[in-house]
Ligand code: NAD
């Protein structure tokens with residue numbers, strides 16, 4: 001693993017070029033965020049690989065036992081198009097991809113997204129140069145409805161980890177259920193609330209609202225596309241950036257767009273858009289803010305901007321989401337386990353708990369001398 005990481009670092013420029021050409025990434029942002037996050041995660045799990053311990057058990061009836069922790073087996077990993085490097089290596093929230101699975105001793109078949117597959121191929125090449133044996137880390141650059149579906153329903157794949165949309169997550173879960181009942185971890189799309197409370201600093205609020213939404217062209221799962229502003233504050237808004245004009249004649253590009261006077265039950269407020277589109281709404285009281293922030297099927301994360309500690313504490317306890325950022329836009333830490341809420345998925349992200357999800361515990365029993373002699377007390 002360490003050799004693999006060192007090779008990746010040597011080739012950082014090439015990898016950046018691949019993701020920029022293939023994924024429309026910005027060079028500086030890629031190096032600062034995607035590359036750095038992914039490398040930290042790889043190092044964390046590489047360090048954990050020789051610290052997988054077993055427990056010696058003191059059983060009733062004078063018997064001895066211990067646990068064995070074995071790799072879960074073949075892991076099928078299906079990743080989305082927006083953070084191909086982070087997802088491949090197991091960064092971002094995705095404990096479940098290459099790093100912890102490899103360290104647990106699993107073999108992996110990874111299906112990259114059909115739109116962004118250059119770097120995945122290069123990573124397997126580097127893994128081979130680093131001495132990862134053939135067959136341990138495999139990449140398929142194919143479509144979801146063919147290869148993705150085949151992985152989900154395969155009888156010899158022991159676990160599926162998926163990051164992507166709720167719609168596809170549901171299909172994968174159904175395929176797993178209809179085949180070998182393989183366990184899975186799902187990390188699905190987002191529709192985060194950002195609550196801006198009165199007395200918040202306007203420059204800070206604008207910055208966080210901007211970064212929280214328009215980073216990576218709005219193509220990220222932790223986008224705060226539902227912005228709630230406490231009434232007085234909203235009147236001073238200075239951050240309407242455009243009215244959704246189309247950019248260019250080819251493809252589907254729009255300017256960063258903010259909708260005002262939006263209602264909670266409108267489709268744009270309820271469904272993930274996965275593009276640079278924000279809805280701006282007003283609220284009056286703390287209770288109302290919490291209720292409306294929670295009025296969603298998603299539970300990935302939330303952002304709060306306030307100078308009031310009581311507000312920060314009660315909102316962070318009342319919002320049903322796995323990460324709450326207070327006066328900050330986005331930060332994850334590889335040593336900080338969390339679990340997604342509601343329809344955003346399940347299983348642990350990050351930390352050693354993530355590694356554990358690629359291991360299964362077996363209980364072994366050793367008969368001691370007394371029991372061999374047949375004197376087991378009951
Ligand atoms: P997507 O769901 O369209 O595709 C994801 C992957 O699933 C691709 O590799 C695709 O080929 C595959 N797939 C498609 N149909 C399939 C099928 N029937 N069976 C098996 N696999 C199939 O997502 P996308 O457009 O690549 O990425 C955007 C989505 O990913 C957004 O919803 C975003 O929020 C989500 N996302 C979530 C997280 C998170 O950590 N929660 C992180 C990044 C992205």
Ligand code: MN
Pocket residue numbers: 165
């Ligand atoms: Mn898609």
